[in-house]
Amino acid sequence: MPALPSSLISSLSGAPAVTVHEAAAGLPAALADLPDPRARRGVRHRLTVVVTAAVCAVVAGYRSYTAIAEWIADVPAATVVALGIAPDRRPSEAMIRRLLQALDPDLLTAAISDWVASRNTATPPVGRQAIAVDGKTLRGSRATDTAAWHVLAACDQSARRDPGDKP
Secondary structure, three states: OOOHHHHHHHHOOOOOOOHHHHHOOOOHHHHHOOOOOOOOOOOOOOOOHHHHHHHHHHHOOOOOOOHHHHHHHOOOHHHHHHOOOOOOOOOHHHHHHHHHHHHHHHHHHHHHHHHHHHHHOOOOOOOOOOEEEEEEEEEOOOOOOOOOOOEEEEEEEEEEEEOOOOO
C-alpha cells in the first residue's frame, strides 16, 4: 500500500514508509463516541469514516473543505478502502463541509487529542535524533548603534523537551 503524502520525511530519513492503516490506526475507535449530528435518513457514510478521512487529509497538508474533498477524491482506491469508503462512492465536498461544521468542536478536539496522546511512544526512536529549530528577529529591537535581537528555540522532538534541559 502506498505511503501517505505526509510521510515524506520518514521515507527520506530511511525509516519505513507509513501506510494509511498504520497512520490512522485507532482513530475510528476514538471517534466512535462522537454524536452524529445528521438525521438517520440518507446517511451514506459513517461519521467515523468521514472524520478519519478528513484528519488524514489535514495531516497530509490539505486545509480547506474543498482541498479535503479533493484529497479524498484523488487518493488511490486501496487507500479509500483502508479508510472504510467505497471507491465508487466517495463523500462530496458539500457533505464533508456540512458534517464537519455540524460537529461539536470541543468533543472532536477531545477525541482527536486522546487519540494522538495514545499514539505517543515511550521509547525513543533508534538512529537519528530530530531537533526542531526555529528563530526570529525581533522587530523594533535594532538601534542605531546595535544590531537587532535574534531569538532561537530548539526542541528535541522524540523527548518533547528542550535539548538544553537536563534529563
